[in-house]
Amino acid sequence: MLKLHRVEPSADLWADRATYEDRLIFHTREWIRFVAECQRAEPLLAVVTDRGRPVGHFTGLLARRFGMRILGSPMAGWTTSYVGFNLRPDVSRRAALEALMPFAFGEAGAAHLEIRDRGLAEKDLGGLGLRWDAAPTAVIDLNPTEDQLFGAMASACRRNIRKAAKSGVVIEDAGDDPAFADEFYDQLRDVFAKQNLVPTYSVDRVRSLIRHLAPAGNLLLLRARDADGRSIATAVLPWYHRTMYFWGGASYRPFQHLRPNEALIWHALRWAKERGVTEFDFVGGNAYKAKYGTTEVPVPWARRSRSPLVAHLRDAAKQGFALKQRTVARLTRQSVAIPG
Known part of the structure:
Protein backbone atom coordinates (compact mmCIF):
# COMPACT_ATOMS: atom_id res chain seq x y z
CA MET A 1 0.00 0.00 0.00
CA LEU A 2 1.36 3.39 -1.00
CA LYS A 3 1.74 6.29 1.43
CA LEU A 4 3.00 9.86 1.18
CA HIS A 5 5.35 11.44 3.71
CA ARG A 6 6.19 15.13 3.65
CA VAL A 7 9.92 15.87 3.50
CA GLU A 8 12.12 18.95 3.58
CA PRO A 9 14.16 19.87 0.49
CA SER A 10 17.78 18.73 0.53
CA ALA A 11 20.60 18.19 -1.93
CA ASP A 12 20.10 14.42 -1.69
CA LEU A 13 16.36 14.76 -2.33
CA TRP A 14 16.85 16.82 -5.48
CA ALA A 15 19.53 14.41 -6.68
CA ASP A 16 17.17 11.44 -6.24
CA ARG A 17 14.35 13.22 -8.05
CA ALA A 18 16.66 13.75 -11.02
CA THR A 19 17.00 9.97 -11.47
CA TYR A 20 13.34 9.46 -12.42
CA GLU A 21 12.66 9.01 -16.12
CA ASP A 22 9.30 10.80 -15.87
CA ARG A 23 10.85 13.97 -14.42
CA LEU A 24 9.75 17.28 -15.94
CA ILE A 25 11.00 20.81 -15.58
CA PHE A 26 7.95 21.47 -13.38
CA HIS A 27 9.45 19.15 -10.75
CA THR A 28 12.75 21.01 -10.50
CA ARG A 29 13.92 23.22 -7.65
CA GLU A 30 14.17 26.24 -9.95
CA TRP A 31 10.62 25.91 -11.27
CA ILE A 32 9.12 25.35 -7.83
CA ARG A 33 10.87 28.46 -6.53
CA PHE A 34 9.47 30.42 -9.47
CA VAL A 35 5.89 29.32 -8.77
CA ALA A 36 6.26 29.80 -5.02
CA GLU A 37 7.44 33.37 -5.52
CA CYS A 38 4.70 34.35 -7.97
CA GLN A 39 1.85 32.65 -6.10
CA ARG A 40 3.04 33.41 -2.56
CA ALA A 41 2.87 29.67 -2.01
CA GLU A 42 4.73 27.17 0.16
CA PRO A 43 6.38 24.23 -1.64
CA LEU A 44 5.17 20.85 -0.46
CA LEU A 45 7.40 17.89 -1.29
CA ALA A 46 6.58 14.32 -0.34
CA VAL A 47 8.15 10.90 -0.79
CA VAL A 48 5.92 8.08 -1.98
CA THR A 49 6.63 4.82 -0.19
CA ASP A 50 5.47 1.23 -0.64
CA ARG A 51 5.62 -0.62 2.70
CA GLY A 52 8.35 1.76 3.80
CA ARG A 53 10.37 1.58 0.58
CA PRO A 54 10.72 4.87 -1.38
CA VAL A 55 9.21 4.47 -4.86
CA GLY A 56 8.53 8.03 -5.94
CA HIS A 57 7.92 11.69 -5.21
CA PHE A 58 5.02 14.11 -5.14
CA THR A 59 5.30 17.84 -5.84
CA GLY A 60 2.79 20.50 -4.85
CA LEU A 61 2.48 23.96 -3.40
CA LEU A 62 0.25 25.17 -0.59
CA ALA A 63 -1.42 28.54 -0.97
CA ARG A 64 -4.15 30.36 0.90
CA ARG A 65 -7.26 31.50 -0.93
CA PHE A 66 -10.55 32.62 0.64
CA GLY A 67 -8.95 31.97 4.03
CA MET A 68 -8.42 28.27 3.18
CA ARG A 69 -5.39 26.19 2.35
CA ILE A 70 -5.31 24.82 -1.17
CA LEU A 71 -2.87 22.26 -2.51
CA GLY A 72 -2.03 22.87 -6.14
CA SER A 73 -0.15 20.39 -8.25
CA PRO A 74 -0.69 22.79 -9.95
CA MET A 75 -3.63 25.21 -9.70
CA ALA A 76 -5.17 26.79 -12.76
CA GLY A 77 -3.59 30.18 -13.48
CA TRP A 78 -0.13 29.22 -12.24
CA THR A 79 1.26 29.04 -15.82
CA THR A 80 2.49 25.56 -14.97
CA SER A 81 1.35 22.62 -17.01
CA TYR A 82 1.75 19.36 -15.10
CA VAL A 83 3.25 18.56 -11.74
CA GLY A 84 1.96 15.55 -9.81
CA PHE A 85 4.19 12.53 -9.33
CA ASN A 86 7.57 11.07 -10.21
CA LEU A 87 7.25 7.29 -9.93
CA ARG A 88 9.26 4.18 -10.62
CA PRO A 89 8.00 2.42 -13.78
CA ASP A 90 6.37 -0.44 -11.85
CA VAL A 91 4.36 1.84 -9.52
CA SER A 92 0.68 2.45 -10.25
CA ARG A 93 -0.21 6.11 -10.74
CA ARG A 94 -3.78 5.33 -9.77
CA ALA A 95 -2.52 3.92 -6.47
CA ALA A 96 -0.33 6.99 -5.90
CA LEU A 97 -3.30 9.27 -6.57
CA GLU A 98 -5.42 7.27 -4.13
CA ALA A 99 -2.71 7.67 -1.47
CA LEU A 100 -2.59 11.42 -2.14
CA MET A 101 -6.19 11.94 -0.94
CA PRO A 102 -5.71 11.26 2.81
CA PHE A 103 -2.35 13.04 2.69
CA ALA A 104 -3.75 16.19 1.06
CA PHE A 105 -6.76 16.53 3.36
CA GLY A 106 -4.99 15.14 6.42
CA GLU A 107 -1.31 15.91 6.95
CA ALA A 108 -1.24 18.78 4.44
CA GLY A 109 -4.43 20.28 5.89
CA ALA A 110 -5.79 21.32 2.50
CA ALA A 111 -9.42 22.24 1.89
CA HIS A 112 -9.02 21.87 -1.87
CA LEU A 113 -6.73 19.83 -4.14
CA GLU A 114 -5.98 20.17 -7.84
CA ILE A 115 -3.66 17.92 -9.81
CA ARG A 116 -2.57 17.59 -13.41
CA ASP A 117 -0.08 14.76 -13.91
CA ARG A 118 1.29 13.94 -17.35
CA GLY A 119 1.05 10.21 -16.64
CA LEU A 120 -2.54 10.15 -15.39
CA ALA A 121 -5.45 9.18 -17.63
CA GLU A 122 -9.19 9.59 -17.09
CA LYS A 123 -9.48 5.86 -16.36
CA ASP A 124 -7.30 6.43 -13.27
CA LEU A 125 -9.63 9.01 -11.73
CA GLY A 126 -12.94 7.23 -11.13
CA GLY A 127 -14.10 6.34 -7.63
CA LEU A 128 -11.85 8.85 -5.84
CA GLY A 129 -14.34 11.69 -5.41
CA LEU A 130 -12.62 13.74 -8.10
CA ARG A 131 -14.05 16.06 -10.71
CA TRP A 132 -12.00 16.66 -13.80
CA ASP A 133 -11.83 18.48 -17.10
CA ALA A 134 -10.28 17.25 -20.31
CA ALA A 135 -7.13 19.31 -20.78
CA PRO A 136 -5.22 17.85 -23.75
CA THR A 137 -1.89 19.14 -24.92
CA PRO A 298 -4.89 13.75 -23.12
CA VAL A 299 -3.89 15.08 -19.69
CA PRO A 300 -6.97 15.52 -17.43
CA TRP A 301 -7.06 18.27 -14.81
CA ALA A 302 -8.58 16.81 -11.64
CA ARG A 303 -9.81 18.44 -8.44
CA ARG A 304 -11.43 17.54 -5.17
CA SER A 305 -12.69 19.73 -2.32
CA ARG A 306 -13.30 18.98 1.32
CA SER A 307 -16.86 20.29 0.97
CA PRO A 308 -19.30 21.39 -1.77
CA LEU A 309 -18.95 24.99 -0.55
CA VAL A 310 -15.21 24.98 -1.27
CA ALA A 311 -15.85 23.55 -4.75
CA HIS A 312 -18.41 26.31 -5.39
CA LEU A 313 -15.96 29.01 -4.28
CA ARG A 314 -13.31 27.62 -6.61
CA ASP A 315 -15.65 27.67 -9.61
CA ALA A 316 -16.94 31.14 -8.72
CA ALA A 317 -13.38 32.46 -8.46
CA LYS A 318 -12.55 31.11 -11.90
CA GLN A 319 -15.61 32.77 -13.43
CA GLY A 320 -14.91 35.99 -11.55
CA PHE A 321 -11.36 36.12 -12.87
CA ALA A 322 -12.56 35.81 -16.47
CA LEU A 323 -15.08 38.62 -15.91
CA LYS A 324 -12.44 40.82 -14.29
CA GLN A 325 -10.08 40.26 -17.23
CA ARG A 326 -12.73 41.36 -19.74
CA THR A 327 -13.67 44.38 -17.60
CA VAL A 328 -10.06 45.54 -17.21
CA ALA A 329 -9.57 45.23 -20.96
CA ARG A 330 -12.69 47.31 -21.64
CA LEU A 331 -11.64 50.02 -19.19
CA THR A 332 -8.12 50.05 -20.63
CA ARG A 333 -9.50 50.63 -24.15
CA GLN A 334 -11.76 53.40 -22.88
CA SER A 335 -8.92 55.16 -21.06
CA VAL A 336 -6.76 55.05 -24.17
CA ALA A 337 -9.57 56.51 -26.25
CA ILE A 338 -10.03 59.60 -24.02
CA PRO A 339 -8.27 62.66 -25.50
CA GLY A 340 -5.54 63.84 -23.17
Missing part, protein backbone atom coordinates in the same frame (compact mmCIF):
# COMPACT_ATOMS: atom_id res chain seq x y z
CA ALA A 138 -0.31 19.16 -28.37
CA VAL A 139 3.16 17.65 -28.75
CA ILE A 140 5.68 17.06 -31.52
CA ASP A 141 7.97 14.03 -31.57
CA LEU A 142 11.44 15.39 -32.40
CA ASN A 143 12.98 12.01 -33.24
CA PRO A 144 12.33 12.24 -37.01
CA THR A 145 14.77 14.11 -39.25
CA GLU A 146 14.45 17.85 -39.83
CA ASP A 147 13.11 17.20 -43.32
CA GLN A 148 10.49 14.85 -41.91
CA LEU A 149 9.47 17.35 -39.22
CA PHE A 150 9.12 20.09 -41.82
CA GLY A 151 7.19 17.80 -44.13
CA ALA A 152 4.73 16.88 -41.36
CA MET A 153 3.61 20.50 -41.08
CA ALA A 154 0.61 21.82 -42.96
CA SER A 155 1.54 23.23 -46.37
CA ALA A 156 0.43 26.72 -45.33
CA CYS A 157 2.71 26.55 -42.30
CA ARG A 158 5.68 25.58 -44.46
CA ARG A 159 4.92 28.48 -46.81
CA ASN A 160 4.80 30.88 -43.88
CA ILE A 161 8.20 29.74 -42.62
CA ARG A 162 9.66 30.25 -46.10
CA LYS A 163 7.95 33.63 -46.37
CA ALA A 164 9.49 34.79 -43.09
CA ALA A 165 12.95 33.90 -44.35
CA LYS A 166 12.39 35.61 -47.72
CA SER A 167 11.07 38.72 -45.95
CA GLY A 168 14.30 39.03 -43.99
CA VAL A 169 12.99 37.83 -40.63
CA VAL A 170 15.91 36.72 -38.47
CA ILE A 171 15.63 34.65 -35.27
CA GLU A 172 18.12 35.31 -32.49
CA ASP A 173 18.78 34.00 -29.01
CA ALA A 174 18.04 36.87 -26.62
CA GLY A 175 20.32 35.29 -24.01
CA ASP A 176 20.60 37.42 -20.88
CA ASP A 177 19.19 40.61 -22.40
CA PRO A 178 17.66 42.44 -19.38
CA ALA A 179 15.10 44.13 -21.63
CA PHE A 180 13.61 40.87 -22.89
CA ALA A 181 10.86 40.46 -20.27
CA ASP A 182 9.43 43.92 -20.93
CA GLU A 183 9.76 43.41 -24.67
CA PHE A 184 7.88 40.10 -24.54
CA TYR A 185 5.20 41.51 -22.27
CA ASP A 186 4.56 44.53 -24.48
CA GLN A 187 3.99 42.19 -27.42
CA LEU A 188 1.82 39.95 -25.23
CA ARG A 189 -0.47 42.87 -24.42
CA ASP A 190 -0.92 43.39 -28.14
CA VAL A 191 -1.84 39.70 -28.58
CA PHE A 192 -4.52 39.89 -25.87
CA ALA A 193 -5.81 43.22 -27.17
CA LYS A 194 -6.72 41.47 -30.42
CA GLN A 195 -9.28 39.49 -28.40
CA ASN A 196 -10.34 42.49 -26.30
CA LEU A 197 -8.56 41.01 -23.28
CA VAL A 198 -5.55 41.75 -21.11
CA PRO A 199 -2.79 39.31 -20.07
CA THR A 200 -3.64 36.96 -17.22
CA TYR A 201 -0.39 37.78 -15.37
CA SER A 202 1.96 40.72 -14.95
CA VAL A 203 5.41 41.28 -16.37
CA ASP A 204 6.81 40.40 -12.94
CA ARG A 205 5.96 36.76 -13.61
CA VAL A 206 8.07 36.79 -16.77
CA ARG A 207 10.95 38.39 -14.89
CA SER A 208 10.65 35.80 -12.13
CA LEU A 209 10.71 32.92 -14.60
CA ILE A 210 13.85 34.24 -16.26
CA ARG A 211 15.56 34.97 -12.93
CA HIS A 212 15.01 31.44 -11.62
CA LEU A 213 15.49 29.32 -14.75
CA ALA A 214 18.09 31.11 -16.86
CA PRO A 215 21.04 30.51 -14.48
CA ALA A 216 20.35 26.75 -14.64
CA GLY A 217 20.55 26.83 -18.44
CA ASN A 218 16.98 25.57 -18.83
CA LEU A 219 15.47 28.51 -20.70
CA LEU A 220 15.58 29.53 -24.36
CA LEU A 221 14.50 33.12 -25.07
CA LEU A 222 13.99 33.84 -28.76
CA ARG A 223 13.44 37.08 -30.62
CA ALA A 224 12.38 37.63 -34.23
CA ARG A 225 13.61 40.77 -35.98
CA ASP A 226 12.39 42.12 -39.30
CA ALA A 227 14.64 43.26 -42.12
CA ASP A 228 14.99 46.67 -40.45
CA GLY A 229 16.13 45.15 -37.17
CA ARG A 230 12.92 45.75 -35.23
CA SER A 231 11.84 43.17 -32.66
CA ILE A 232 8.48 41.90 -33.93
CA ALA A 233 7.95 38.64 -32.03
CA THR A 234 9.32 36.72 -29.04
CA ALA A 235 9.04 33.28 -27.45
CA VAL A 236 9.76 31.89 -23.98
CA LEU A 237 10.75 28.21 -24.07
CA PRO A 238 11.79 26.33 -20.92
CA TRP A 239 13.41 22.95 -21.52
CA TYR A 240 14.68 20.09 -19.40
CA HIS A 241 15.52 16.41 -19.78
CA ARG A 242 13.72 15.27 -22.95
CA THR A 243 11.14 18.04 -23.42
CA MET A 244 10.96 21.68 -24.52
CA TYR A 245 7.84 23.65 -23.57
CA PHE A 246 6.14 26.58 -25.27
CA TRP A 247 5.53 28.73 -22.18
CA GLY A 248 4.66 31.86 -24.11
CA GLY A 249 4.84 33.56 -27.47
CA ALA A 250 3.92 37.06 -28.55
CA SER A 251 4.12 39.35 -31.56
CA TYR A 252 3.04 42.77 -32.75
CA ARG A 253 -0.04 42.66 -34.97
CA PRO A 254 1.27 45.05 -37.67
CA PHE A 255 4.11 42.60 -38.42
CA GLN A 256 2.27 39.30 -38.29
CA HIS A 257 2.02 39.22 -42.07
CA LEU A 258 5.77 38.51 -42.05
CA ARG A 259 4.99 35.24 -40.22
CA PRO A 260 7.55 35.57 -37.39
CA ASN A 261 5.63 33.21 -35.09
CA GLU A 262 6.02 30.21 -37.39
CA ALA A 263 9.69 31.09 -37.87
CA LEU A 264 10.20 31.17 -34.10
CA ILE A 265 8.67 27.72 -33.61
CA TRP A 266 10.66 26.19 -36.46
CA HIS A 267 13.89 27.62 -35.01
CA ALA A 268 12.99 26.28 -31.54
CA LEU A 269 12.27 22.79 -32.90
CA ARG A 270 15.66 22.57 -34.61
CA TRP A 271 17.48 24.10 -31.61
CA ALA A 272 15.94 21.54 -29.26
CA LYS A 273 16.57 18.61 -31.59
CA GLU A 274 20.25 19.52 -31.90
CA ARG A 275 20.56 19.26 -28.12
CA GLY A 276 19.00 15.82 -27.83
CA VAL A 277 15.51 16.96 -26.79
CA THR A 278 12.98 14.43 -28.12
CA GLU A 279 9.64 16.19 -27.55
CA PHE A 280 8.22 19.67 -28.04
CA ASP A 281 5.15 20.38 -25.89
CA PHE A 282 2.88 23.28 -26.83
CA VAL A 283 1.33 23.17 -23.34
CA GLY A 284 -2.25 23.14 -24.52
CA GLY A 285 -4.37 21.82 -27.34
CA ASN A 286 -5.47 24.91 -29.27
CA ALA A 287 -6.50 24.14 -32.84
CA TYR A 288 -3.94 26.48 -34.42
CA LYS A 289 -1.10 24.29 -33.14
CA ALA A 290 -2.14 21.37 -35.36
CA LYS A 291 -0.54 23.06 -38.37
CA TYR A 292 2.88 22.18 -36.93
CA GLY A 293 2.18 18.45 -37.20
CA THR A 294 1.26 17.87 -33.58
CA THR A 295 -0.22 14.86 -31.83
CA GLU A 296 -2.84 15.44 -29.15
CA VAL A 297 -2.09 13.90 -25.74
